[in-house]
Amino acid sequence: MRRPYLRLAGGGVRAAPARPAKEPRLASSASVSGPSSRGRRLSGMVSGLDLGLLNSSRAGPLRRPIAGAVETGARVFAELEDLDPAAFESPTAEEEAAKCPQSVVRSADEFHGRRGRVVELPCGLTLGSHITVVATPRPAHAEGDPKIAVLREGEQPIMVSQFMMELQGLKTVDGEDPPRILHFNPRLRGDWSGRPVIEQNTCYRMQWGTPLRCEGWKSHSDEETVDGFVKCENWILDADGRSKESTTTWLNRLIGQKKEMNFDWPYPFVEGRLFVLTISAGLEGYHVNVDGRHVTSFPYRPGFVLEDATGLSLSGDLDVQSVFAGSLPTTHPSFAPQSYLDMSTVWQSSPLPNEPVDIFIGILSSGNHFAERMGVRKTWMSAVRNSPNVVARFFVALHGRKEVNVELKKEAEFFGDIVFVPFLDNYDLVVLKTLAICEYGVHVVSARYVMKCDDDTFVRLDSIITEVNKVQSGRSLYIGNINFHHRPLRHGKWAVTYEEWPEEVYPAYANGPGYVISSDIAGAIVSEFRDQKLRLFKMEDVSMGLWVEQFNRTRPVEFVHSTKFCQFGCIDDYFTAHYQSPRLMN
Structure with missing residues (x-):
């Protein structure tokens, strides 16, 4: 097996790798020309990932829960498209x-x-x-x-x-x-x-x-x-x-x-x-x-x-x-979505560019994380909107509560920055959102690099761009806070069974709150998925490490480890900071 080429962050400046440039295949939502065009049907904001391909033995123990979540998600999504939002109008002040x-x-x-x-x-x-x-x-x-x-x-x-x-x-x-x-x-x-x-x-x-x-x-x-x-x-x-x-x-x-x-x-x-x-x-x-x-x-x-x-x-x-x-408050606080969301055109996403971009950032989010998404829009995503070569989107599955999905639909139609992955959300199936991020980054925006992060991660975009541009031209890249020789926990709340992961050691993998891969790796992952050869594991960051390891067997990957992808908050000169609540974001 080919050993990973490891570099610690902080090397000399190098030219950016040249990735194959191809015309982006825009989803119907991407063709919307501006804020006045909001209100399109949800079918234009759905991931192009064919979740039916996951009904194979390569899905392992996830095969059955995936099938159930996809079947339920398709039904809920169809109902949501035809649902009249007026039936779920926000309650009056007296009712609240x-x-x-x-x-x-x-x-x-x-x-x-x-x-x-x-x-x-x-x-x-x-x-x-x-x-x-x-x-x-x-x-x-x-x-x-x-x-x-x-x-x-x-x-x-x-x-x-x-x-x-x-x-x-x-x-x-x-x-x-x-x-x-x-x-x-x-x-x-x-x-x-x-x-x-x-x-x-x-x-x-x-x-x-x-x-x-x-x-x-x-x-x-x-x-x-x-x-x-x-x-x-x-x-x-x-x-x-x-x-x-x-x-x-x-x-x-x-x-x-x-x-x-x-x-x-x-x-x-x-x-x-x-x-x-x-x-x-x-x-x-x-x-x-x-x-x-x-x-x-x-x-x-x-x-x-x-x-x-x-x-x-x-x-x-x-x-x-x-x-x-x-002495409790007698007025409703701001946990309601309508209180969290600032429905201003200032925070709406820009149309997708007609040319390939440098970086696509896929942000994992849950349906009811209204405050988290608004916190991102008002902070580091502003730098994305001001950059013609960077695109960011939230990737969200369907929620179990109809009223949450209704509010989510309104949010998606207004801001235009949400991509639906049509399955009923489940923590063990987060890996499906990561797959959708790879598919979108390769086939919709044709990005040279694909970054994945969470909605409680603060991203310093300028630092990320500087770091990926240090990579020697033509090299495949995997950058993040990388774990080596980690072992699965076999007991406790986060236990992993031998059926789920029979090996005693995980592959080298970057922590999930923030990492970057080159587009050739993302493209290979999507190809393996479409050929029903991709092995799935419930921990999405470990799955990415597994897929990069497989890619590394045929083409060398430059593993760039940096603790500046910070797991626990902010450090000096950080690239990403995890566990940032909406109020810390602001």
Whole structure:
């Protein structure tokens, strides 16, 4: 097998490779001449990918789910084309206001009967909103989860008692884990620290932020406060379980504390003892009081606002007696598509050029990601609209909810930058959108390079263009943050079975939030697909690595690895930045 030619980013400037130039085969949507022509039928905005060709053994374990998703998607799409949008007009202000109660109350019986242990806050929170939870921590139990406690032979089980209280963005994304706007996690028997702690954090699209841990020591006097409150209060106990009045130890010197530290109350949660906890929303952050005393304050983090917190989730070792949320907003926030979308002609896409382009950017998106797409249009896609040699389009499948598809249809017809891949969306079938991106880049816009990214990725277009232009003329290119010798996970939420991936190691592959391939690779992928020879895998970035590896057997590929395709946010001189919420985009 031919070994990949590897280059780290930062080489000398080289001429751009000359790719075969051919007249683009424009879809009917591409022939629309300007904003005044919006309102065409959806059939002109559909990917040219023939999904029926996937009904072959090369699809492997995906063959059956693909067939079901394609069949359902075709039916939903046909219904959507003939649907009268007037039948789904946006509700009036009075109707919206009726959905926003000023308070929400759940008793123990009601709480357990509604979506498990989640209380919906229909319109989120606002300044001054507060949530009170009355509950009792359960007694500790032996922990058997190997991710929490690994026991050696002869050791006693580790006893654990903990619970999670989370403000979540239930209305942000359907079919994905909701973002944790506030993760509040008391661990009564402690964790690796060996003493009771409270850990707080945020999580956006499975990417956790930096935790704030309260371990019994009061925040330093020089540390920033939240609305005048310290982030962490005291709760250190002595060996007899009594509150310490004062102490001066080596730890004082270690942490730079010169004065005596006073501790006047214990850890706020006790197994089997009822507590009353209140979370309140201040100007600078969330404040948590237990039994009338301040425990911790958590500053707001970028990317989230109070109206995003549309649900309270309670899980773990906890028996809930009641939940009361008060001072809630009585007007509808901006999670509705009509509030997210700025229907201005400024953000409409330009007609497709009649000549081949340098770069085509395909953006993976879900049907209900209205805010994400609008964030992209208003930021880095502006550079695309101003460049005659770059084209970008969103690739979207059909949603399971009719009202979402109706709004999506309106959005697509107005902005002209959405390409439908007609199957019912499923996370395991994202690879179909990647195939559609390759097909569009090769056969519709005749791009020299094809880039794939996600709708929560910020792209520095000028840096991408500069980097691909460093490649020696004629070389096939695969550029991104490349993983080598990665192994599939066989256990847990993201487990991959041996039927799905029998090998022990993945091929070299670039992380999915942003990578670039040359058009000859994209063309070969489409040809293999049409000949029903293309192997599919549910992880689209690994699939791309597999396809590039196959191409590399007959023609050398230049693998360009760069950490500037950043996975976790922004770094100096980044090419792409992942996990950017719509508000961070702006």
